Amino acid sequence: MLIALFADIHANRQAFEVCLAKAREAGAEQIVLLGDFVGYGADPDWVVTTAMDLVGQGAVAVMGNHDCAVGSPKVQLNAHAQAAMEWTRGELGLPQRQFLAALPMKEEQHSRLYVHSEASRPENWIYVTDSSGASRSMQSTFAHVTFCGHVHKPALYSLSVTGKMTSFVPTSGAPIQLLPGRQWLVVLGSVGQPRDGNPAAAFALFNTDTREITYCRAPYDVEQAAARIRDNGLPTWLAERLLVGK
Secondary structure: OEEEEEOOOOOOHHHHHHHHHHHHHOOOOEEEEOOOOOOOOOOHHHHHHHHHHHHHOOOEEOOOHHHHHHHOOOOOOOHHHHHHHHHHHHHOOHHHHHHHHHOOOEEEEOOEEEEOOOOOOHHHOOOOOOHHHHHHHHHOOOOOEEEEOOOOOOEEEEEEOOOOEEEEOOOOOOOEEOOOOEEEEEEOOOOOOOOOOOOOEEEEEEEOOOOEEEEEEEOOOHHHHHHHHHHOOOOHHHHHHHHHOO
């Protein structure tokens, strides 16, 4: 089975539409959504409604910190994110808000764990940015592969039975086999707000038969997404960062 995985869509309709189209062209049979449907971008209602439709068709979805923040003012966000969140709350209808509030923190299927941040304390929204954080996450689960987002930068970590860690930044379009003798942590890039210097939207494809993960990039109309942010009165910096992928 080919699984398409998306994280950190952040209300970016233009990016999400292109990624979904590319995943379907590749023959994806299941869709997994790793949270942060809202925040930063200008089309939260469309993105959440699309996610609701996908879940109704069998997709898996988990909660991100921005999704949690919609109904919980206690979630800490930076100033730009907070301004976008206050605007976002006014854009979402009751069904969309209820959908986000009901999302689980994590889901596990067939030795695959899906979570927005990491496995040890998903409710604390910890960023996995190094081998130490990746090891902590993997040691807290029996899953062979953990898929997460939150960082907005693609990365891949593995842990051997003897505790040896490996980590690297994957090359887009090059399949990597996740060998059964190790645990793996797949950190996806962001669909809606990449931060690795590449403005192209990021997602991944996982083949459950070959155990191969392929990181994918999808160029999209960044200018249009940025214009939508500016036209809705959101902080201009949120538009500018899309153009440079930072």
